[in-house]
Amino acid sequence: xxxxxxxxxxxxxxxxxxxxxxxxxxxxxxxxxxxxxxxxxxxxxxxxxxxxxxxxxxxxxxxxxxxxxxxxxxxxxxxxxxxxxxxxxxxxxxxxxxxxxxxxxxxxxxxxxxxxxxxxxxxxxxxxxxxxxxxxxxxxxxxxxxxxxxxxxxxxxxxxxxxxxxxxxxxxxxxxxxxxxxxxxxxxxxxxxxxxxxxxxxxxxxxxxxxxxxxxxxxxxxxxxxxxxxxxxxxxxxxxxxxxxxxxxxxxxxxxxxxxxxxxxxxxxxxxxxxxxxxxxxxxxxxxxxxxxxxxxxxxxxxxxxxxxxxxxxxxxxxxxxxxxxxxxxxxxxxxxxxxxxxxxxxxxxxxxxxxxxxxxxxxxxxxxxxxxxxxxxxxxxxxxxxxxxxxxxxxxxxxxxxxxxxxxxxxxxxxxxxxxxxxxxxxxxxxxxxxxxxxxxxxxxxxxxxxxxxxxxxxxxxxxxxxxxxxxxxxxxxxxxxxxxxxxxxxxxxxxxxxxxxxxxxxxxxxxxxxxxxxxxxxxxxxxxxxxxxxxxxxxxxxxxxxxxxxxxxxxxxxxxxxxxxxxxxxxxxxxxxxxxxxxxxxxxxxxxxxxxxxxxxxxxxxxxxxxxxxxxxxxxxxxxxxxxxxxxxxxxxxxxxxxxxxxxxxxxxxxxxxxxxxxxxxxxxxxxxxxxxxxxxxxxxxxxxxxxxxxxxxxxxxxxxxxxxxxxxxxxxx
Amino acid sequence: xxxxxxxxxxxxxxxxxxxxxxxxxxxxxxxxxxxxxxxxxxxxxxxxxxxxxxxxxxxxxxxxxxxxxxxxxxxxxxxxxxxxxxxxxxxxxxxxxxxxxxxxxxxxxxxxxxxxxxxxxxxxxxxxxxxxxxxxxxxxxxxxxxxxxxxxxxxxxxxxxxxxxxxxxxx
Numbered sequence: 001x002x003x004x005x006x007x008x009x010x011x012x013x014x015x016x017x018x019x020x021x022x023x024x025x026x027x028x029x030x031x032x033x034x035x036x037x038x039x040x041x042x043x044x045x046x047x048x049x050x051x052x053x054x055x056x057x058x059x060x061x062x063x064x065x066x067x068x069x070x071x072x073x074x075x076x077x078x079x080x081x082x083x084x085x086x087x088x089x090x091x092x093x094x095x096x097x098x099x100x101x102x103x104x105x106x107x108x109x110x111x112x113x114x115x116x117x118x119x120x121x122x123x124x125x126x127x128x129x130x131x132x133x134x135x136x137x138x139x140x141x142x143x144x145x146x147x148x149x150x151x152x153x154x155x156x157x158x159x160x161x162x163x164x165x166x167x168x169x170x171x172x173x174x175x176x177x178x179x180x181x182x183x184x185x186x187x188x189x190x191x192x193x194x195x196x197x198x199x200x201x202x203x204x205x206x207x208x209x210x211x212x213x214x215x216x217x218x219x220x221x222x223x224x225x226x227x228x229x230x231x232x233x234x235x236x237x238x239x240x241x242x243x244x245x246x247x248x249x250x251x252x253x254x255x256x257x258x259x260x261x262x263x264x265x266x267x268x269x270x271x272x273x274x275x276x277x278x279x280x281x282x283x284x285x286x287x288x289x290x291x292x293x294x295x296x297x298x299x300x301x302x303x304x305x306x307x308x309x310x311x312x313x314x315x316x317x318x319x320x321x322x323x324x325x326x327x328x329x330x331x332x333x334x335x336x337x338x339x340x341x342x343x344x345x346x347x348x349x350x351x352x353x354x355x356x357x358x359x360x361x362x363x364x365x366x367x368x369x370x371x372x373x374x375x376x377x378x379x380x381x382x383x384x385x386x387x388x389x390x391x392x393x394x395x396x397x398x399x400x401x402x403x404x405x406x407x408x409x410x411x412x413x414x415x416x417x418x419x420x421x422x423x424x425x426x427x428x429x430x431x432x433x434x435x436x437x438x439x440x441x442x443x444x445x446x447x448x449x450x451x452x453x454x455x456x457x458x459x460x461x462x463x464x465x466x467x468x469x470x471x472x473x474x475x476x477x478x479x480x481x482x483x484x485x486x487x488x489x490x491x492x493x494x495x496x497x498x499x500x501x502x503x504x505x506x507x508x509x510x511x512x513x514x515x516x517x518x519x520x521x522x523x524x525x526x527x528x529x530x531x532x533x534x535x536x537x538x539x540x541x542x543x544x545x546x547x548x549x550x551x552x553x554x555x556x557x558x559x560x561x562x563x564x565x566x567x568x569x570x571x572x573x574x575x576x577x578x579x580x581x582x583x584x585x586x587x588x589x590x591x592x593x594x595x596x597x598x599x600x601x602x603x604x605x606x607x608x609x610x611x612x613x614x615x616x617x618x619x620x621x622x623x624x625x626x627x628x629x630x631x632x633x634x635x636x637x638x639x640x641x642x643x644x645x646x647x648x649x650x651x652x653x654x655x656x657x658x659x660x661x662x663x664x665x666x667x668x669x670x671x672x673x674x675x676x677x678x679x680x681x682x683x684x685x686x687x688x689x690x691x692x693x694x695x696x697x698x699x700x701x702x703x704x705x706x707x708x709x710x711x712x713x714x715x716x717x718x719x720x
Numbered sequence: 721x722x723x724x725x726x727x728x729x730x731x732x733x734x735x736x737x738x739x740x741x742x743x744x745x746x747x748x749x750x751x752x753x754x755x756x757x758x759x760x761x762x763x764x765x766x767x768x769x770x771x772x773x774x775x776x777x778x779x780x781x782x783x784x785x786x787x788x789x790x791x792x793x794x795x796x797x798x799x800x801x802x803x804x805x806x807x808x809x810x811x812x813x814x815x816x817x818x819x820x821x822x823x824x825x826x827x828x829x830x831x832x833x834x835x836x837x838x839x840x841x842x843x844x845x846x847x848x849x850x851x852x853x854x855x856x857x858x859x860x861x862x863x864x865x866x867x868x869x870x871x872x873x874x875x876x877x878x879x880x881x882x883x884x885x886x887x888x889x890x891x
Contacts, residue, residue: 064819065819195812195813195815196815198820199816202820202823203820204796205756214754245738263750265738265741334821334855335765335856336821383819387855413758633861634857635857637856659762660762667849667850669847
C-alpha cells in the first residue's frame with residue numbers, strides 16, 4: 001500500500017502557526033515501490049525507517065548541482081526533528097508516486113523541485129514521526145504526546161525506545177487522519193545556513209557520477225556520428241579500426257557507428273581510423289545566416305499565432321518604434337559529458353547514469369529495445385551538470401541499444417565533440433519588438449517571437465514514452481506537429497510581462513527548419529528576457545527617463561518586481577558607479593521567482609569587462625539560503641557566458657564548433673564580483689535553479705549601452 | 721605496450737600499457753580511480769588536473785610514458801588519513817561545489833598554487849585558475865575558498881621529490 005500524493009492532502013488548516021493536513025489513503029494494489037523493504041516502516045514512497053534506525057530518503061528529484069539533495073533532506077529532517085546530515089539519501093528509482101504534480105511525470109526541471117516537494121516531503125517526515133511516536137507510546141503504555149523524537153533518538157519518560165521494536169509495531173498501525181507540520185517559528189533547519197550534504201564527497205573525489213560506476217568486464221563504446229542533422233550514413237570502412245588492439249566490435253546503430261573496445265583510449269584511437277562517407281541530408285547548404293534571414297522574413301511576413309492581447313489595439317497611439325533582436329543556438333556543455341553504463345542482466349537492461357527524468361528512461365529504453373518497462377532498471381547517479389540537457393536520455397537509449405547488440409556490459413562515453421555537435425540546443429530566435437509613443441508616453445508594447453519549437457520535438461518523445469506501445473510512431477509526430485505552433489516556451493517572458501501599457505500583445509511565428517532542440521537553463525526566458533528588458537531600456541532612453549524610474553513607473557508599486565528593483569538599485573548604488581564604470585539594470589520573473597540585477601561594466605576598445613553584478617531575488621521561502629545565493633551566482637555566470645561568448649553556428653546543417661576552444665566558457669579571471677540579496681519570506685519556496693539567468697544578458701547589454709551608446713541587439717554581445 | 725613505473729599518491733606502481741595513452745585513462749580505466757574527471761580530452765577545461773611532481777598537469781593530454789619515474793598525485797592523494805587538505809576544508813566550509821564534477825581539477829590547481837604561493841593575491845589566483853572551467857559558475861566561491869585555505873594555519877604541500885604530503889606552517 002502506498003500513499004497517493006495527489007490525494008495525500010485532503011484539507012489543510014492553520015492551528016497556532018502549525019499546518020494541519022488531512023491524510024487520505026488510496027493506492028492499494030498499485031505498482032509496488034522499487035525500494036520496498038518488508039522490514040521497514042514505509043508509509044510513503046519518499047521516506048522509510050529501517051529496524052536499525054536509519055532514515056532513508058528517496059531522492060526523487062535529481063542532484064545536478066542545484067542543491068536538491070540537501071534541500072529535500074532538509075524538508076524531511078525538519079519534521080523528523082533531526083539534522084539533515086543524519087538522513088540517508090538514495091537516488092530514487094522510477095515510481096508513479098514520484099511524478100511531479102505539474103509535469104505529471106517523474107522529471108527534474110522547471111526549477112520546481114523544492115516548490116513541489118515542500119508539502120509532500122514535510123508530510124512524509126511528519127507521518128513517519130507520528131507513527132514512530134504512536135508505536136513508542138503503545139510500547140511504553142503512555143500517551144503519544146509524551147514521546148519525543150529528537151536528533152534520531154526516540155524516547156519517553158520511561159526511557160529510549162529501540163527502533164527494532166518501534167518500527168515493527170509502527171508498520172501495523174493505522175495512519176493518523178491528520179498531521180501537524182511545524183510552524184515556521186519552530187524551524188530548526190529550514191531557512192538556516194548549513195553546509196551542503198554532498199559537499200565533502202565532492203571535494204575528496206569520492207562523489208559518484210554516472211561515468212564513475214564500475215561493473216565487471218565493461219567495455220567502452222564511443223560513437224562516430226553523421227555531423228549533419230538529418231543526414232545519413234552512406235558507406236564506411238572499419239577494417240583498420242577492427243585491427244586496433246583492444247577493439248572488439250564496430251556496430252551500426254541508428255545510422256551511426258559504435259566502436260566497442262577495452263577502455264576509452266583504445267576505442268577513441270580506433271574510431272579515428274574509420275573511413276566514412278555521410279550524406280548531408282535535408283539541411284545540406286543550410287547555415288545559421290540563412291536560418292536567421294529566414295526568421296527575419298517570417299517576422300516581416302507572417303502574423304503568427306496570437307498568444308496574448310491586453311487592451312484595445314486602437315489605444316496604441318503615437319509614433320511607432322520598432323527594433324529587431326537576435327540570439328543564436330546554444331549548447332548546454334555540462335562538464336560531465338553524456339554517458340551511460342548499460343548491462344544486460346537476468347532482470348532486463350540495467351543502467352547506471354545520471355539523467356533528469358527516470359521516467360523517460362524507463363519508457364524510451366523499453367520502446368527502443370522492445371522490452372517491458374519493468375525490465376528497464378535505472379540506477380540514477382549524481383549529475384555532473386544538467387541544465388536541461390539530461391531531460392532527454394538519448395545517450396542512455398544509445399548505450400542500451402549498443403549493450404543489447406554487443407552482449408557485453410557497455411560504458412558509452414560521449415566525447416566533448418559529440419556533446420557540442422549533437423546536443424539538443426537552446427533555439428535560435430528573433431524578436432520584433434514594437435512600441436508606440438505618444439507625447440513622451442509609451443502607449444503600447446508588442447512582441448513577435450520567431451523561433452523553431454522545442455515542443456515539436458519534445459512532445460513526441462513524451463507521448464512515445466507515456467502512451468501504449470501499439471500507438472504508431474506517426475501519431476507521436478502528428479501530436480508534436482499540432483503542439484509546436486503553440487509552444488509556450490517561445491513567448492514565455494514576452495507574454496505576461498509585468499509592465500503596464502494601454503495596449504499589449506505577444507505573437508509567435510514558428511520556424512520549421514531547425515537543429516535538434518531542447519530545454520536549456522531558463523528555456524524561453526533565456527532569450528525573451530534579453531528581448532524584453534533591452535527594449536524596455538530602449539524605451540526609457542527614448543522617453544528620456546532613467547531606466548530604473550521608467551520601469552518603476554510602469555509597474556505596480558507594491559509588486560514583487562518593484563520590490564526587487566528598489567532593493568537591487570539601493571544595494572548597487574544605482575546611478576553612482578565607480579569612475580570609468582557604467583551600469584545596466586534588468587528585472588525578470590521566471591519559475592515564479594523574480595530577479596533583478598545591476599551590472600557594472602567598463603569598455604576598453606571592443607572588450608567588455610564585467611566588474612560586478614548585484615542581484616536581488618524574491619524566491620519565497622529560502623529553504624537553504626546559502627544555496628539560493630549559490631544558484632544566483634551560478635546562474636549569473638551561466639548567463640554571462642551566453643551573453644559574452646555563447647554561439648553555436650551551423651554549416652551544411654552541421655555544428656561548426658566542437659570543444660571549449662571554439663565554444664568558450666567564462667573563466668575565473670573574467671568572473672565578476674557578485675552580491676546577492678534574498679528578500680525575506682516565510683510562506684513557501686519558488687524556483688531558484690534557473691531564474692538568475694534571464695536578467696543577466698539585458699542588464700549587461702544595457703550597461704554596454706550606457707558605456708558606449710551602442711545598442712547591441714544580438715547575442716553574444718559584440719562591439720563594433 | 722610497455723612496462724612503466726612511477727609513484728602514485730606516494731605508492732610505487734608498475735603498469736603495462738600503451739605508452740601513448742593519456743595518463744587520465746590509465747588512472748580512470750586501468751586503475752579505476754574515478755576522482756579525476758574527463759571533461760574535454762584536449763587540456764582545455766582542467767577537469768582532469770593532477771600533479772606531476774607537485775605541478776598541475778592536464779592528464780587527458782599527457783602521455784603515460786612522460787610520467788615514467790615521476791610522482792603523480794590525484795585528488796585521492798591530497799588529504800591525510802585524519803583530515804581533509806585545507807583547500808578541501810575551505811571548499812566544504814564555503815559550499816563551493818555545485819554539481820562538483822570539475823571540483824577535483826579546481827582543487828588540484830588550487831593546492832598547487834598554495835604550495836608555491838601560500839598567500840596568493842587575486843591576480844595570482846586568476847592566473848593559476850584560468851585553465852579550470854566550472855559550468856555551474858562557482859568562481860566567486862573558488863576565489864574566496866582559496867583565500868580561506870591560505871588563512872588556515874597549516875597548508876599541506878607536496879615534497880616534489882617523493883610526492884608525499886608534509887605539514888608546513890604558513891605565516
